Amino acid sequence: MARSRVARRSTKRERTKKNVTWLTVAIGAVAVVALGAAIAVAAAGVKSAAVDGSTVDISEEILAGGNSEDLAPTAVPDAATALIEVPDVCGMQLEEAETLLAVAGFSVLRVSTPAGDAVPGTVLTQDPQAGSKIGAGSDVSLVYADPEGVEEQASTGTNASTGLVVCIDPGHQSQANLDPEPIGPGSNEMKPKVTGGATGAVTKQHEYQLAFAISLKIKERLEAKGVNVVMTRVSDAVDISNRQRAEAANKVNAALFVRVHADGSTNGDIKGISTLYPSGNSWVAPIEARSLRAAKLVQAAVVNATKAQDRGLSARGDIAGFNWSKVPAVLVETGFLSNPVEDKLLATDEYQDKLADGIAGGILTYLGLQ
Ligand SMILES: [Zn+2]
Known part of the structure; x- marks a missing residue:
C-alpha cells in the first residue's frame, strides 16, 4: 500500500547543494561575513587537525565499570584533508541554515520530523554538531520541524505516519x-x-x-x-x-x-x-x-x-x-x-x-x- 506523503517525506533525504553566486544569493553582506568566518574556521580546522594526537579507545560502558574492554586504536585522519569547522545552525530557519552551510562549503541533507511544539521550519538538530571539523563538500544533515508532518498525522492508514x-x-x-x-x-x-x-x-x-x-x-x-x-x-x-x-x-x-x-x-x-x-x-x-x-x-x-x-x-x-x-x-x-x-x-x-x-x-x- 502506498505510504502517506508525510511518511515518504520523513524518510526522504533531499540533497540541496546550493549554487552560491554573488548575483543569485540574496544575502549580500551576510554571505561575505559568513564566507570570511568559514575561511577563518577552515584555517583553524587545518591547524587543529595537524595537532590532533592519538587517542585511547575505551568505550563509555567500560570506563563506567562494565565487564567489557576494547583497546584498539582509532582511525587516524588523513593529514592531507583540509577540514572545515561546522557552524551552529540549530534554531535557525532551514533556508538560512542551508545558505550558511552552502557558503561554508558543505552539502545539506534535509530530514523532516513532525513539528510538534517547535516553530515550523526550525532546524532541531544537526549532524555533525557545531564545532566538528569535516572535509569541504561533506554532508551536513539537518533535522527540521515540518509543519505539514503534524497536519497529515490525522489521516493515518496502513504504513502512514504514526507521529x-x-x-x-x-x-x-x-x-x-x-x-x-x-x-x-x-x-x-x-x-x-x-x-x-x-x-x-x-x-x-x-x-x-x-x-x-x-x-x-x-x-x-x-x-x-x-x-x-x-x-x-x-x-x-x-x-x-x-x-x-x-x-x-x-x-x-x-x-x-x-x-x-x-x-x-x-x-x-x-x-x-x-x-x-x-x-x-x-x-x-x-x-x-x-x-x-x-x-x-x-x-x-x-x-x-x-x-x-x-x-x-x-x-x-x-x-x-x-x-x-x-x-x-x-x-x-x-x-x-x-x-x-x-x-x-x-x-x-x-x-x-x-x-x-x-x-x-x-x-x-x-x-x-x-
Ligand atoms: Zn560501544
Whole structure:
C-alpha cells in the first residue's frame, strides 16, 4: 500500500547543494561575513587537525565499570584533508541554515520530523554538531520541524505516519573525542565525550561501522511501520558526545532513544547480547520504568531473532548518554567483537538483518505498533 506523503517525506533525504553566486544569493553582506568566518574556521580546522594526537579507545560502558574492554586504536585522519569547522545552525530557519552551510562549503541533507511544539521550519538538530571539523563538500544533515508532518498525522492508514519518533544512536564514531563532559546534568564527575569502541578480533571491523550498519537496518524496519526515525549521526566522521546524542533524542521528544553498540572483552570466549537501561540515580528516575519495559522487550526479541546467548539486562546509573536523556532509553550490546565466531557473524548482512528484525520488533511492541 502506498505510504502517506508525510511518511515518504520523513524518510526522504533531499540533497540541496546550493549554487552560491554573488548575483543569485540574496544575502549580500551576510554571505561575505559568513564566507570570511568559514575561511577563518577552515584555517583553524587545518591547524587543529595537524595537532590532533592519538587517542585511547575505551568505550563509555567500560570506563563506567562494565565487564567489557576494547583497546584498539582509532582511525587516524588523513593529514592531507583540509577540514572545515561546522557552524551552529540549530534554531535557525532551514533556508538560512542551508545558505550558511552552502557558503561554508558543505552539502545539506534535509530530514523532516513532525513539528510538534517547535516553530515550523526550525532546524532541531544537526549532524555533525557545531564545532566538528569535516572535509569541504561533506554532508551536513539537518533535522527540521515540518509543519505539514503534524497536519497529515490525522489521516493515518496502513504504513502512514504514526507521529511517533524514535531516535537511533549508532555507537561511537570514526575518531574518539576524549575531552571530558559531565556524567549527568549538574555533575562534577566527568567522562570522555565519546570513545573509540571495539574492533573485531578477526574481521577488524570497527564498532562504529557495525553499529551504523545495524542502525540503518532498524531505521528501515521502523519507517516501514510509520515510525519517524531520527539518527544521531548519518556518517562515521562526526564528533558528537554521548551527552549530545541524548540531547538529540530529547530535542525531538523521542518515544524511545535506542543506542546500538557491540561489546568487547579481553576474554575471547565471552559472547552474547545484553541490553542496558538507565537506573539508580535521580537523573534517570523519570525514565527508568519505561526504559526497563523497553529493554525487556528489545532483549527478548533480539535474542529470539538471533538465537544468540542471552546475557540479560544491565541496570546502569553511570552512562552519560542515559543520564542526559529525558526520554526512555536502551543500549543494545549486539555481540562481542572480541569473540572470533561472533565477530565474523556480526560482519554478515544476514546476521545484521536478524539483529535489526529483533531490535525493531522489540521497539514496535514497546510502541504498541504490533
Ligand atoms: Zn560501544
